[in-house]
Amino acid sequence: MKISFLCVLIAAIQPFLWALAAKAGGIRSGTRYNNHTPRNTLASLTGWPQRANWAQQNSFEAFPFFAAAVLMAHVAGVAPALIDTWAITFIVARFAYFGCYVADLATVRSLVWFVGVVACARLMLAAA
Template identity: 30%
Template sequence: MTTPLICLVIVAVMPYIYAGIGVYYRSRLPGGVDNKHPRQQITQLQGPGTRVYAAQQNAWEALAIFTVAMLVVHLRQAPEPQVSLFAELFVAARVTHGFFYIKNWDVFRSLAFATGLVCVISMLWISW
């Protein structure tokens, strides 16, 4: 199950990538990055900066459900070719979801979210 595990690592790293992007937007605020009160500083962000942090929170949520799916897939010894396809599609959906979130393309973001959800459900169905 190499490909699904690689996908799990990618999904696990994504919230940290968004956090790094968020630091860029925080650094543009008056006074720069406030590392003593980062959550308070996030409330001062507007536009893309706010959406980056929302994408980060959503990435954490997606990691939880994807991790559960990977655990079920592994324990049930689901067929790797099918699982790999849905895991790769999930990663693609999550990458585009974050991009669409930051760009404020809400309809595309929702479609990317739905695609990722269908991928997780499909992996669980295959494992059934």
């Protein structure tokens, strides 16, 4: 499997990992999880579990941009090493984003979010 395609798989899985962290954190902090109304349960979280849920939501939002950027770069024949570099950059930024979100480091979180956006934009521009 190409490294960049593996990165797309990792990016697709990240929101589910962050949701699991939010749910587990909520349970540990005393929030009873209700699988009949999971969105209500997640909406009632506070503290770091709430921020993990927000990171999950943002990861779902960021995924299409990243997946499209990787596919565009491959279809356009961009050098695989360049694609892999920017795909790995995106994944590292998204892990850092989650860590910053959970730790409530808002400014740093915004900076690493921007790194992810730049990685996607760079892939799209290389394809152009």
